[in-house]
Amino acid sequence: MATQSQTVRPVAVRSSSRRRKYQIWRAAFLLVAPFTLLYLVLFIFPTLRVIQLSFTDAPLIGAGKWVGTANYERLFKDFLFWKALKNTAYFVLLTVIPNTAFGLIFALMVVRLKRFQGFVLAAFFLPNMLTVSVVTRIWQWLTSSQFGIFNIMFGTNYAVFNDPNWAMPMIAFITIWWTVGFNMLLFIAGIQTISKEYYEAAALDGANGNQIFWRITWPLLWPTTALVLTLQLIAQLKIFDQVWLLTRGGPFNSTTVMLQFVYTQAFQNFKGGYASAIALVLFVIILIASIIQYRVLRTGGSR
Amino acid sequence: MTRPRRMNVPGLFGTLFTIFMVTVWLFPIYWAVATSLKVEENTLIKPPQWIPSPLTFEAFVRVFQESALLRWYFNSILTGLITTVLILLLCMLCAYAISQLTFPGKNILYWLLLAGFMIPGQALIVPVFELMSNLSAVNSYWGIILPQLIAPVTIIIYKQFFDAMPGELRDSAVIDGAGEFRILFNIFLPINLGITWALAIVTFIGVWNAFFWPFLITTSTDMMTIPVGITQVQDAFGVRYAREMALTIMAGLPVVIGYLIFQKRVTEGIMVTAGLKG
Numbered sequence: 001m002a003t004q005s006q007t008v009r010p011v012a013v014r015s016s017s018r019r020r021k022y023q024i025w026r027a028a029f030l031l032v033a034p035f036t037l038l039y040l041v042l043f044i045f046p047t048l049r050v051i052q053l054s055f056t057d058a059p060l061i062g063a064g065k066w067v068g069t070a071n072y073e074r075l076f077k078d079f080l081f082w083k084a085l086k087n088t089a090y091f092v093l094l095t096v097i098p099n100t101a102f103g104l105i106f107a108l109m110v111v112r113l114k115r116f117q118g119f120v121l122a123a124f125f126l127p128n129m130l131t132v133s134v135v136t137r138i139w140q141w142l143t144s145s146q147f148g149i150f151n152i153m154f155g156t157n158y159a160v161f162n163d164p165n166w167a168m169p170m171i172a173f174i175t176i177w178w179t180v181g182f183n184m185l186l187f188i189a190g191i192q193t194i195s196k197e198y199y200e201a202a203a204l205d206g207a208n209g210n211q212i213f214w215r216i217t218w219p220l221l222w223p224t225t226a227l228v229l230t231l232q233l234i235a236q237l238k239i240f241d242q243v244w245l246l247t248r249g250g251p252f253n254s255t256t257v258m259l260q261f262v263y264t265q266a267f268q269n270f271k272g273g274y275a276s277a278i279a280l281v282l283f284v285i286i287l288i289a290s291i292i293q294y295r296v297l298r299t300g301g302s303r
Numbered sequence: 304m305t306r307p308r309r310m311n312v313p314g315l316f317g318t319l320f321t322i323f324m325v326t327v328w329l330f331p332i333y334w335a336v337a338t339s340l341k342v343e344e345n346t347l348i349k350p351p352q353w354i355p356s357p358l359t360f361e362a363f364v365r366v367f368q369e370s371a372l373l374r375w376y377f378n379s380i381l382t383g384l385i386t387t388v389l390i391l392l393l394c395m396l397c398a399y400a401i402s403q404l405t406f407p408g409k410n411i412l413y414w415l416l417l418a419g420f421m422i423p424g425q426a427l428i429v430p431v432f433e434l435m436s437n438l439s440a441v442n443s444y445w446g447i448i449l450p451q452l453i454a455p456v457t458i459i460i461y462k463q464f465f466d467a468m469p470g471e472l473r474d475s476a477v478i479d480g481a482g483e484f485r486i487l488f489n490i491f492l493p494i495n496l497g498i499t500w501a502l503a504i505v506t507f508i509g510v511w512n513a514f515f516w517p518f519l520i521t522t523s524t525d526m527m528t529i530p531v532g533i534t535q536v537q538d539a540f541g542v543r544y545a546r547e548m549a550l551t552i553m554a555g556l557p558v559v560i561g562y563l564i565f566q567k568r569v570t571e572g573i574m575v576t577a578g579l580k581g
Contacts, residue, residue: 024404024405024406024483025406025407027400027404027482027483027484028400028404028405028406028409028483029406031396031397031399031400031404031483031484031487032396032397032400032401032406032412034393034396034397035393035394035396035397035458036397036412038393038449038452038453039415039416039419039453039455041434042431042434042449042450042452042453043419043422043424043427043453044415045430045434046427046430046431046434047422047427049430049433050426050427050429050430053429053430060429060432060433061432061433061436061437062433106324109317109320109321109324112317113321120321120325122563122566123325123328123329124324124325124328125562126328126329126332126559126562127328127331127332129508129512129555129558129559129561129562130512130555130558130559131511131512131513131514131529131530131554131555131558132512132514132530133514133530133531133533133534133554134530134533134551134554134555137533137534137547137548137551138331138332138334138335138548138551139331141334141335141338141544141547141548142331142334147346147347147544149334149351152349152350152351153351177328177331182573182577185570185573185574186573186574186577189574209313227577231577234423238423238425240425240515241514241515241518245534259425262425262426262428262429263428263519266428266429266432267432267519272429272433275429276429276430279425279426279427279428279429280426282423282425282426283422283423283426286421286423286426287421287422290420290421291421
């Protein structure tokens with residue numbers, strides 16, 4: 001339509017509208033340039049670069065030789081890679097569903113309160129406002145084998161982070177303690193969007209609490225649940241901080257995870273090429289999780 | 304009727320369970336605070352001292368004297384403020400153009416930003432570190448700030464808010480001869496001030512609490528932000544638990560206070576960023 005009206009216009013108007021168009025282009029380029037420049041340099045370029053690096057024997061900084069798929073061949077034979085992959089999957093298993101379930105339970109607990117609602121909400125959300133190193137230091141003190149309060153109370157000397165069987169579950173528990181408040185907030189927002197009329201009608205029909213939850217709250221809350229589950233999945237695949245601060249991947253590599261494997265290869269063994277190959281595998285896993293998220297939320301939203 | 308009485312049983316159970324979970328969730332924080340207010344010897348005694356007596360702030364005084372806490376505060380505040388202001392400013396400019404103007408390459412840019420949601424920044428640490436090293440930005444404020452500026456989420460949020468503005472708003476300003484920058488800062492920004500504050504607070508908290516990247520890029524104690532700095536002093540104190548917890552609390556306190564003051568804005572900011580990632 002725009003082109004049609006332009007052809008009818010006299011020459012002078014056309015040239016001034018063209019000038020106006022270039023004026024807008026100039027303004028637009030000025031507006032998008034700062035971010036776009038940073039985005040290209042600090043994000044798009046590194047994304048391409050990490051792919052290239054994964055086919056070289058580059059150290060952490062500087063150029064390396066092209067080695068073809070050697071890094072990947074080595075990777076699939078590296079028992080630590082499989083260990084890290086398995087541990088990451090284990091951590092995801094221990095956190096994603098429990099963290100979502102507790103988020104929902106806490107949200108239900110908070111919304112039914114008539115008094116102290118603000119206090120209870122703040123109590124559950126507060127840990128989420130702490131930085132990871134504050135969280136791990138508090139829990140290191142609580143679980144200290146010599147003077148930790150739990151060991152004193154039970155009269156034991158148990159060092160949970162030295163136990164290959166329980167170190168990872170403990171890290172998962174601390175992660176839930178730390179982050180569940182975030183999920184709770186999303187669930188509370190989801191519950192508040194459910195119309196009161198459903199509950200009133202259900203109460204009139206004499207439905208009990210169980211029926212009300214499974215027939216009304218749960219199905220209507222599904223889009224929120226799907227959002228929380230997929231956000232959790234992507235976030236927990238990137239686990240590094242808590243593991244590094246609590247166990248450094250030990251004992252006996254029982255808590256070594258993918259991102260930590262990238263970190264140690266790059267920043268401690270200075271194998272930038274090899275680390276890039278590991279990073280790329282993690283990248284692809286998270287990409288798949290993101291695509292799942294996109295699809296689940298698409299269908300979830302249209303229900 | 305027996306009905307209200309009957310309904311009280313699950314209600315009572317729920318209340319007890321709530322009290323129990325709140326206790327479990329708050330106990331670690333209480334214990335950290337209690338430990339920090341004790342004299343050192345009393346942190347180690349059995350049976351444990353549930354309430355500090357004598358109550359003392361000595362551990363806090365010692366922490367300020369013996370660690371680089373003030374320096375880390377300064378680093379965190381400086382990098383946090385610069386990062387937050389830059390993210391909001393750059394994203395607002397970019398979002399305004401994408402939302403209101405027609406220009407070549409707009410669709411490519413928009414899809415590139417959406418693609419960015421799927422790429423985990425953590426997978427890029429090797430090339431980004433290499434880049435920072437080539438810019439001599441390792442152990443510098445810019446080294447901490449620059450990689451954290453990539454927040455396409457903020458652009459998409461602003462774009463949605465700008466898209467919701469009535470079209471006549473910009474049209475009439477254009478007829479009055481206003482330039483795009485003036486329209487953005489004099490009309491669009493004031494109307495969207497609420498979301499701007501929410502985003503600013505959530506962004507600042509996120510940057511203040513960020514661990515992974517500052518941990519990679521800073522090796523000298525002087526350049527560390529709070530979350531990285533406090534991991535360095537464990538050995539310096541030996542087994543001084545009151546001091547360790549005092550330091551930990553000083554690291555967590557600013558954000559906790561900020562949250563309690565801006566609770567509504569924090570919640571708003573979290574909703575809008577999380578809802579959008581989906």
